[in-house]
Amino acid sequence: MRIAEHIYREFAAVVGERYISDKEYILAGDRxxxxxxxxxxxxxxxxxxPASTQEVVEIVKLCNKHKLSFIPFMTGALPYAYxxxxxxxxxxxxxxxxxxxxxxxxRYTVIEAGVRHIQLYPExxxxxxxxxxxxxxxxxxxxxxxxxxxGSNHVQHGFSRANRYLxxxxxxxxxxxxxxxxxxxxxxxxxxxxxxxxxxxxxIKGYSGTHGQFGxxxxxxxxxxxxxxxxxxxxxxxxxxxxxxxxxxYSRAYVFNYPHIQNVCDAMLALGEAEVCSTVQKYFYLPxxxxxxxxxxxxxxxxEGGYKDTMNMPLVIxxxxxxxxxxxxxxxxxxxxxxxxGGERLPPELENWWNEHMDYFMLVNxxxxxxxxxxxxxxxxxxxxxxxxxxxxxxxMGEYIHEYTDTGKIFNAPESYQIxxxxxxxxxxxxxxxxxxxxxPGVMKGVGEFRxxxxxxxxxxxxxxxxxxxxxxxxxxxxxLYSNYHLWLQRLxxxxxxxxxxxxxx
Amino acid sequence: MDKLSDLRxxxxxxxxxxxxxxxxxxxMHGWDxxxxxxxxxxxxxxxxxxxxxxxIAWERLDGKLEYGDGLEDLIYSCTACGACDACCKVVRDxxxxxxxxxxxxxxxxxxxxxxxxxxxxxxxxxxxNIYGLPHAERFAWLPEDFEDDPDADTALFVGCSxxxxxxxxxxxxxxxxxxxxxxxxxxxxxxxxxxxxxxxxMVREAGELIRRNVETFRAHGIKTVITxxxxxFGSFRNGYPRFVETDYETLHISQVAAQLLEDGKLxxxxxxxxxxxxxxxxxxxxxxxxxxxxxxxxxAYGLHVPEKQWRRGEHGVYDAPRKILEAIPGVTLRExxxxxxxxxxxxxxxxxxxxxxxxxxxxERRREAAAxxxxxxxxxxxxxxxALDGDSGPDCVDLxxxxxxxxxxxDVQ
Ligand code: SF4
Ligand code: SF4
Numbered sequence: 001m002r003i004a005e006h007i008y009r010e011f012a013a014v015v016g017e018r019y020i021s022d023k024e025y026i027l028a029g030d031r032x033x034x035x036x037x038x039x040x041x042x043x044x045x046x047x048x049x050p051a052s053t054q055e056v057v058e059i060v061k062l063c064n065k066h067k068l069s070f071i072p073f074m075t076g077a078l079p080y081a082y083x084x085x086x087x088x089x090x091x092x093x094x095x096x097x098x099x100x101x102x103x104x105x106x107r108y109t110v111i112e113a114g115v116r117h118i119q120l121y122p123e124x125x126x127x128x129x130x131x132x133x134x135x136x137x138x139x140x141x142x143x144x145x146x147x148x149x150x151g152s153n154h155v156q157h158g159f160s161r162a163n164r165y166l167x168x169x170x171x172x173x174x175x176x177x178x179x180x181x182x183x184x185x186x187x188x189x190x191x192x193x194x195x196x197x198x199x200x201x202x203x204i205k206g207y208s209g210t211h212g213q214f215g216x217x218x219x220x221x222x223x224x225x226x227x228x229x230x231x232x233x234x235x236x237x238x239x240x241x242x243x244x245x246x247x248x249x250y251s252r253a254y255v256f257n258y259p260h261i262q263n264v265c266d267a268m269l270a271l272g273e274a275e276v277c278s279t280v281q282k283y284f285y286l287p288x289x290x291x292x293x294x295x296x297x298x299x300x301x302x303x304e305g306g307y308k309d310t311m312n313m314p315l316v317i318x319x320x321x322x323x324x325x326x327x328x329x330x331x332x333x334x335x336x337x338x339x340x341x342g343g344e345r346l347p348p349e350l351e352n353w354w355n356e357h358m359d360y361f362m363l364v365n366x367x368x369x370x371x372x373x374x375x376x377x378x379x380x381x382x383x384x385x386x387x388x389x390x391x392x393x394x395x396x397m398g399e400y401i402h403e404y405t406d407t408g409k410i411f412n413a414p415e416s417y418q419i420x421x422x423x424x425x426x427x428x429x430x431x432x433x434x435x436x437x438x439x440x441p442g443v444m445k446g447v448g449e450f451r452x453x454x455x456x457x458x459x460x461x462x463x464x465x466x467x468x469x470x471x472x473x474x475x476x477x478x479x480x481l482y483s484n485y486h487l488w489l490q491r492l493x494x495x496x497x498x499x500x501x502x503x504x505x506x
Numbered sequence: 507m508d509k510l511s512d513l514r515x516x517x518x519x520x521x522x523x524x525x526x527x528x529x530x531x532x533x534m535h536g537w538d539x540x541x542x543x544x545x546x547x548x549x550x551x552x553x554x555x556x557x558x559x560x561x562i563a564w565e566r567l568d569g570k571l572e573y574g575d576g577l578e579d580l581i582y583s584c585t586a587c588g589a590c591d592a593c594c595k596v597v598r599d600x601x602x603x604x605x606x607x608x609x610x611x612x613x614x615x616x617x618x619x620x621x622x623x624x625x626x627x628x629x630x631x632x633x634x635n636i637y638g639l640p641h642a643e644r645f646a647w648l649p650e651d652f653e654d655d656p657d658a659d660t661a662l663f664v665g666c667s668x669x670x671x672x673x674x675x676x677x678x679x680x681x682x683x684x685x686x687x688x689x690x691x692x693x694x695x696x697x698x699x700x701x702x703x704x705x706x707x708m709v710r711e712a713g714e715l716i717r718r719n720v721e722t723f724r725a726h727g728i729k730t731v732i733t734x735x736x737x738x739f740g741s742f743r744n745g746y747p748r749f750v751e752t753d754y755e756t757l758h759i760s761q762v763a764a765q766l767l768e769d770g771k772l773x774x775x776x777x778x779x780x781x782x783x784x785x786x787x788x789x790x791x792x793x794x795x796x797x798x799x800x801x802x803x804x805x806a807y808g809l810h811v812p813e814k815q816w817r818r819g820e821h822g823v824y825d826a827p828r829k830i831l832e833a834i835p836g837v838t839l840r841e842x843x844x845x846x847x848x849x850x851x852x853x854x855x856x857x858x859x860x861x862x863x864x865x866x867x868x869x870e871r872r873r874e875a876a877a878x879x880x881x882x883x884x885x886x887x888x889x890x891x892x893a894l895d896g897d898s899g900p901d902c903v904d905l906x907x908x909x910x911x912x913x914x915x916x917d918v919q
Contacts, residue, residue, distance in 0.1 A: 359532060
């Protein structure tokens, strides 16, 4: 037993014996196993599975009383979800998994933390509604994505960042108070994210999520959009060769390859200016080849066999129009823009992959296949600024990334970054998904060098492309680039969480 | 059988994405019926899932976790349904279920197996069936006037379920006879297929039985084994090659019957309309792909040299049972949300080790079946049939029983 028996009993009295454990093999299930991340991990002392906000409140109060840290936990795919010190309680929110409301008239849904994309998305689609799922894959928690990531997603050209869809929220503060954010506070419903005064949503969520440092978010409302296309999604085939179609006459995906990032940039800006297409993204060719193949060996065959050259700078487009006229108009503009900017359309066998995998646009499905090469990966940068700014970041990366790709320190795919415009080109997001050979001894040294270089180049060039995170030591460097946000965050953290028990990452 | 040390690459590749717990996106339907792992859905802790078991296996491999205190119970609550494996393999090159098997083998060697498993093993060894019933009565249900073809190189392997559900065996015989298939029964030479041993990690005991059974097939000149039980089917195709070279073909009765129907050799009579749903047994579906041992090197970035033949659930038996149901006059098939390679287990494999979990799993599956509006659940495995039968709601019938009942009388003469 890692914590004293009498303390364990107090927690057990809250959730019931069935929903608490300190057994080593149960803790092992949530012990971090990401050898590639250079973090010092610790085991949780206990895991509790509350069923209600009230239970979360009581757990949080007990943590304060006994000076135990706590971490709200869902899928556990990201490193900051794991205990970073001894004496930590994992509050696993998966039993709080209800869709509480779907308001079709005012277009929002209210959900608990345990609801996954794979559950919510089809439920909404049945009602002609949807939202932009963040790029984590179908098993990710919608609430965690909306509140603890930057909310970048693959359909944000026609939608926006997922965090703009976050409306009212219910939060258990680090000391165990229930905070109702936005219109919810005045019992006026869930539809509005902010109330009078400073944005509480901004404090608990901020730019990229505070990862449980400001308590436990138990319920949120998500703003919804109309979904073009059928209510039920047609699929065929047997895994891994599923095909998923959007049976809709005005839905179609297109892929163009470009000679240079500036051409891509021009195309993105032109499509944004014309306000056409629901998805526009310069995709990364390494994950793309992985998504299009069914094994690491097939990947290597296709990658070496020409994919990396044919699709080294692909611009993926999805048109989801409402009428024939609208569809024809958007397609006409798209073809004109592609012709003007030097986009070369991929052969049908490559482009059709997208039309046969429309679940990508709905759930960002198959994204996890980027890890098919065995792990050793990291999404890097993940910041946002103007479209041109992000393309400049990408171009600048070409000046130094070869020192790492050509020497085998990281996978040799120097253009494996994606840039996705948001809100019709208003701004854009960049993500460099780089990989390394996890099994190679000493490989982390080179990985660390690349990360440090990437960050330093951004600081030196005043680029806003590295993610300002949550008081992680590396992101302290970035604070000055972002209005010294880290100092504000520290002050807020101290006042909200005097005992420093809520996922104390620092 | 692989050992834990053979599976380190899998353990280290998992990033807790959680897809092993959730329905494959191509089958997404809504909030309900979206969980795939019975133990996770029931116990909720991540340790109870493919992902959690990988973590546990890794800690065992590195000597960081000891048996005792209930770890064995966790390991054997898992129904070994392989949903985690299939869901992970949509996007990964990992062997989740093989790691669970290897963990069981490790547990059998270093831990304390649950008493119910040891009892079953004892029964199999002494009585050659999982129930501990007299071996001499294995074929007691066979009609006196039954005649098989002693020269046939095809055997109908009846399986241990013959003791408890002889109607399934009799139906299989009626179908084969009606279709003019030449076959024989192994009678006193037929012993348990060993599914409960090899799937529980009892490697030594399973190996002995499996080698003995393969020798028996050879001694009888058997080239094709037909089974009416998914556990036997999956064992012959997926389990046996882990222990011994196999030189026989395995067919499930549904594959044979579907072919007979297509060839016009079976004739079916009209009957009352019946709305059914079909439950894919794990061992007939995603877990029935032929096991091909891979030995080689995993090079940088996952390159397997020589190339590995992955089992992702793609080549399970899914169409044959559905073709039969579609061919039966009056029968309407309504699919459950979790179907084919994405089916939800019936819970039967954990009936002895975790009866509460097994009961809940069966009920959950019945709830899904009822949601289709079906009057009857059809399965193609005696264990599933038993697990999915309930007091209220849809009844559960075995596929070959349903088919045999609908054969024209003149065909059955
Ligand atoms: S076992 Fe596979 S599907 Fe499950 S969490 Fe690990 S990588 Fe993801
Ligand atoms: S084999 Fe089945 S019960 Fe066992 S962990 Fe995998 S999905 Fe869960």
